[in-house]
Amino acid sequence: MYSIHTSTEEPNSRSPSSSSSLLSSENEIETDSDNQETDFLLGEKITHRKDKLSFKSQFMALLKKNYKIQLRSKKTNACIYIFTIIFLVYVFGIGLLVSKYLDKTIPENINPPSYSYDILDNKVINYSDLQFNSNYTFKSGLGPLVEELTLFTSRINKYKYPFSPGINELKDKSMMDRFLFQKFTRGSNLTLDGALLFHNLVLSNKDPTINFTVYYNSTDTRNLFIEMYKQAQAKGLTLYIPTYVNTVMRTSFEYIWKQDQSKDQNNLTDIMIGLKKFPQIKEKEVIDLMSFEQPFAFNFILHMLFPVFMVAVVYEKEHLLVDMMEMMGLKMEIYWLINFIFDWLLYILQMIIFYITLLILKFRFITQNDFSTHFILFLLWGNCLIFMAFFVSKFFKKVKTAYIVGIFLVIILTFVLPTYYWNISAQRDTSKISIFLMKCIPSISFVQALITISNASAIGQSGAKLSNANLGIRNIGSSYLMISVETIVLFFLTFYFNGGNLWLKKLFSNLRKKNKNKKNSSNTLDHSINNDDLLNKKSKDVKREDIRVKNCKDTIRILKLNKIFKGKDGNPNVHALSNFSLGIPTGIIFGLLGPNGAGKTTLMSILSGLISQTSGKAEICGLPLNGNNLHQIHKLISICPQHNCLWGNQTGKETLSFFARLHGFKGKNLKKRVDKILKELNLYKDREKLINKYSGGMKRRISLGIALIVDSKVVFLDEPTTGMDPSSKRKVWNVIQNNKKKRAIILTTHSMEEADALSDRIGIIARGQLKAIGHSQELKKRFGKGYKIVVQTSDTLKDLECHDFIMDLFPKAQLLNSLACNRQYEIPKKDVSLSKTFQIIENNKEKLGILDWGISQSTLEEVFLRITRESELDNF
Numbered sequence: 123m124y125s126i127h128t129s130t131e132e133p134n135s136r137s138p139s140s141s142s143s144l145l146s147s148e149n150e151i152e153t154d155s156d157n158q159e160t161d162f163l164l165g166e167k168i169t170h171r172k173d174k175l176s177f178k179s180q181f182m183a184l185l186k187k188n189y190k191i192q193l194r195s196k197k198t199n200a201c202i203y204i205f206t207i208i209f210l211v212y213v214f215g216i217g218l219l220v221s222k223y224l225d226k227t228i229p230e231n232i233n234p235p236s237y238s239y240d241i242l243d244n245k246v247i248n249y250s251d252l253q254f255n256s257n258y259t260f261k262s263g264l265g266p267l268v269e270e271l272t273l274f275t276s277r278i279n280k281y282k283y284p285f286s287p288g289i290n291e292l293k294d295k296s297m298m299d300r301f302l303f304q305k306f307t308r309g310s311n312l313t314l315d316g317a318l319l320f321h322n323l324v325l326s327n328k329d330p331t332i333n334f335t336v337y338y339n340s341t342d343t344r345n346l347f348i349e350m351y352k353q354a355q356a357k358g359l360t361l362y363i364p365t366y367v368n369t370v371m372r373t374s375f376e377y378i379w380k381q382d383q384s385k386d387q388n389n390l391t392d393i394m395i396g397l398k399k400f401p402q403i404k405e406k407e408v409i410d411l412m413s414f415e416q417p418f419a420f421n422f423i424l425h426m427l428f429p430v431f432m433v434a435v436v437y438e439k440e441h442l443l444v445d446m447m448e449m450m451g452l453k454m455e456i457y458w459l460i461n462f463i464f465d466w467l468l469y470i471l472q473m474i475i476f477y478i479t480l481l482i483l484k485f486r487f488i489t490q491n492d493f494s495t496h497f498i499l500f501l502l503w504g505n506c507l508i509f510m511a512f513f514v515s516k517f518f519k520k521v522k523t524a525y526i527v528g529i530f531l532v533i534i535l536t537f538v539l540p541t542y543y544w545n546i547s548a549q550r551d552t553s554k555i556s557i558f559l560m561k562c563i564p565s566i567s568f569v570q571a572l573i574t575i576s577n578a579s580a581i582g583q584s585g586a587k588l589s590n591a592n593l594g595i596r597n598i599g600s601s602y603l604m605i606s607v608e609t610i611v612l613f614f615l616t617f618y619f620n621g622g623n624l625w626l627k628k629l630f631s632n633l634r635k636k637n638k639n640k641k642n643s644s645n646t647l648d649h650s651i652n653n654d655d656l657l658n659k660k661s662k663d664v665k666r667e668d669i670r671v672k673n674c675k676d677t678i679r680i681l682k683l684n685k686i687f688k689g690k691d692g693n694p695n696v697h698a699l700s701n702f703s704l705g706i707p708t709g710i711i712f713g714l715l716g717p718n719g720a721g722k723t724t725l726m727s728i729l730s731g732l733i734s735q736t737s738g739k740a741e742i743c744g745l746p747l748n749g750n751n752l753h754q755i756h757k758l759i760s761i762c763p764q765h766n767c768l769w770g771n772q773t774g775k776e777t778l779s780f781f782a783r784l785h786g787f788k789g790k791n792l793k794k795r796v797d798k799i800l801k802e803l804n805l806y807k808d809r810e811k812l813i814n815k816y817s818g819g820m821k822r823r824i825s826l827g828i829a830l831i832v833d834s835k836v837v838f839l840d841e842p843t844t845g846m847d848p849s850s851k852r853k854v855w856n857v858i859q860n861n862k863k864k865r866a867i868i869l870t871t872h873s874m875e876e877a878d879a880l881s882d883r884i885g886i887i888a889r890g891q892l893k894a895i896g897h898s899q900e901l902k903k904r905f906g907k908g909y910k911i912v913v914q915t916s917d918t919l920k921d922l923e924c925h926d927f928i929m930d931l932f933p934k935a936q937l938l939n940s941l942a943c944n945r946q947y948e949i950p951k952k953d954v955s956l957s958k959t960f961q962i963i964e965n966n967k968e969k970l971g972i973l974d975w976g977i978s979q980s981t982l983e984e985v986f987l988r989i990t991r992e993s994e995l996d997n998f
């Protein structure tokens with residue numbers, strides 16, 4: 123909310139006033155009685171909208187602009203969505219192929235075929251080592267032993283192990299077959315930790331060895347093994363892994379032996395224990411490649427929009443569109459909000475396509491897991507991805523670089539880093555800190571969550587549920603948390619680095635300013651010393667302007683402005699502006715002339731808040747130019763920058779409509795205003811063409827249209843007619859003239875003709891200093907030396923003869939230049955009598971071989987050249 127301080131505007135409005143100003147009818151702007159403020163200026167009633175740049179108008183303007191741009195980028199977006207589908211089908215196809223060749227299904231009614239009795243490990247425990255209890259009669263079979271073992275095992279487990287193993291007695295191989303048949307046909311619920319298979323049940327003198335094999339269940343007891351391994355390690359023992367059953371046996375034997383040491387052990391025979399994994403049906407080799415590959419594939423797919431998000435921001439930065447919009451009053455919060463909304467919509471669309479594809483292909487990831495587990499994850503990831511792109515975009519100025527690096531980043535974030543993470547997290551000796559640090563990278567937190575959910579839905583698993591802590595849900599929860607925290611951090615970093623009027627940015631910028639002021643306090647003295655020197659060199663009109671500005675109420679007031687650019691790579695500092703003072707009232711076009719590098723653009727950049735001054739003051743409509751007022755000032759200014767800042771994929775009409783909308787125009791008024799300016803700029807018939815298709819001159823005209831379409835109090839026109847043909851130029855001059863009413867316009871140009879035609883006042887600037895100021899005629903009178911005579915002769919001999927003649931006629935004449943029998947002289951005013959000169963030259967024309975000649979008053983160009991030449995000489 124703001125009000126325009128009309129008290130700060132020059133009340134007399136030295137305006138030669140225009141005829142049909144674009145702003146002439148106040149009711150062109152939609153008014154809202156609650157939002158009006160009325161001032162009286164020389165009896166003229168002026169109505170201002172307090173909130174013409176309201177949140178709503180800015181939001182809607184950006185929304186429409188981005189919507190149009192997105193519509194035109196539909197092919198690029200469609201490519202990403204199509205690629206999403208293709209990639210998922212590819213992942214699915216690979217999984218299918220692998221299972222087809224390696225993972226055979228179980229035939230029905232199996233009569234268990236051959237098993238592979240892989241001998242994993244064999245441990246022979248000699249009786250002498252075990253000292254067995256003599257009370258057991260082995261001759262009658264080993265049943266009691268099994269019972270005993272089971273009993274002891276459970277007793278021991280009460281104290282030592284959290285699980286109670288079950289052991290089955292299998293008397294022969296056919297029993298084993300039956301057992302396995304049941305196990306595989308009834309599914310995986312039949313769990314058994316171990317089984318004993320006896321090879322000789324009847325002991326004889328010939329073969330006194332008890333020979334049995336312990337088969338253990340390598341799948342179900344995996345966790346138990348790990349637990350036991352850890353416990354054994356803690357006690358400094360080496361556990362015989364994976365011989366869980368062996369350990370149980372050993373402990374049991376030892377226990378029995380300890381209990382019955384006193385007993386006679388001579389009758390015992392040797393026991394041979396073999397340890398084997400349960401036999402497995404060969405065909406049941408299930409390779410669940412899908413659960414392994416899908417986290418990485420999903421991670422990649424859901425990173426694909428990252429370069430797109432990044433490039434959209436960098437494009438507007440590269441083409442200075444963000445600066446342009448900010449200078450035209452756009453709040454950066456709204457800019458980021460709209461970018462976020464559009465990126466979010468693009469992401470959601472990708473998510474929908476992603477989900478539909480997964481459903482059609484019946485990925486276990488979708489069918490087995492609770493929907494909420496992955497849906498929450500993907501929503502959180504969407505935010506994180508967008509802010510990651512916003513933050514990273516800070517480091518790029520060019521779209522091409524951003525695009526290439528963006529793609530590389532996606533490869534690093536989705537292939538290189540996750541593979542590395544997966545490797546280190548599988549190693550036992552990796553510290554928790556390394557894992558945590560890796561998880562601080564958002565993409566790693568995301569892939570970790572994907573791995574957890576994917577594992578929970580692997581073949582044989584029942585899927586992840588938010589309520590089920592056993593299925594790694596704690597890991598998913600921690601990933602949710604990590605991603606959320608990372609998103610918040612990226613959010614603040616985005617606003618800190620990329621601008622945005624948040625309290626955070628203000629806080630940091632205030633801190634920075636404090637430090638800067640401290641550092642600069644010593645330098646300021648140096649500047650003032652230099653400035654005193656400069657003051658003595660100033661011309662009278664400039665000194666007069668210095669004094670006038672101190673007390674005037676001009677719309678633009680510049681007081682002793684200095685800008686020093688720090689020299690880089692050993693180069694000296696550049697004083698782009700030195701002690702520059704100037705005032706420009708409303709209704710005036712001020713022509714700012716100066717050679718290349720004089721400081722014109724620097725002055726415009728400072729006044730539009732793009733860069734800050736080193737010292738000195740400036741005010742726009744009474745508002746001092748500083749960080750606090752910048753947004754208010756941006757509402758009052760409009761700019762046609764030196765280089766066109768335009769969206770290539772918007773039409774001319776859309777571009778003007780966007781800026782008009784930004785400033786609160788809507789409905790019929792918006793259309794009327796846009797059409798009017800399009801017609802004035804001779805662009806009406808090309809209004810629906812994309813800017814990309816515009817010629818250089820047309821782009822320039824649209825840039826000028828942007829500066830004039832909004833209801834600004836101050837307009838900066840930086841070389842507005844560059845590249846225009848003479849006819850367009852003249853039309854544009856008319857448009858500028860017609861729009862100067864109620865505005866202060868600063869115009870920089872290298873065309874003296876343009877400055878002469880448009881400027882009510884002209885300032886000539888050289889090496890950052892104002893050298894002369896006044897009306898064009900005043901300057902010509904003051905700085906022009908009189909008349910200029912141009913003579914063209916037929917040949918070199920005649921040329922010399924003619925030169926002598928002129929010098930005899932006007933002894934004080936000064937040869938300005940001589941080129942191919944063309945000479946230009948400058949002659950003091952008092953030496954010339956126009957009628958006499960005309961007569962004498964005409965009489966001698968033939969004799970001197972003069973083909974053509976002319977006499978004219980000094981031009982603005984000559985004034986300009988003289989002033990800048992003198993300034994250069996001063997500096998040597």
Ligand SMILES: Nc1ncnc2c1ncn2[C@@H]1O[C@H](COP(=O)(O)OP(=O)(O)OP(=O)(O)O)[C@@H](O)[C@H]1O
Binds near residue numbers: 688697698717720
């Ligand atoms: N960002 C910068 N860093 C360092 N020096 C700069 C920077 N911008 C401008 N300058 C220097 O400041 C001086 C004034 O430059 P400026 O662009 O304001 O000139 P100009 O009058 O607009 O020139 P032109 O007519 O060519 O546009 C030049 O010497 C230029 O090299």
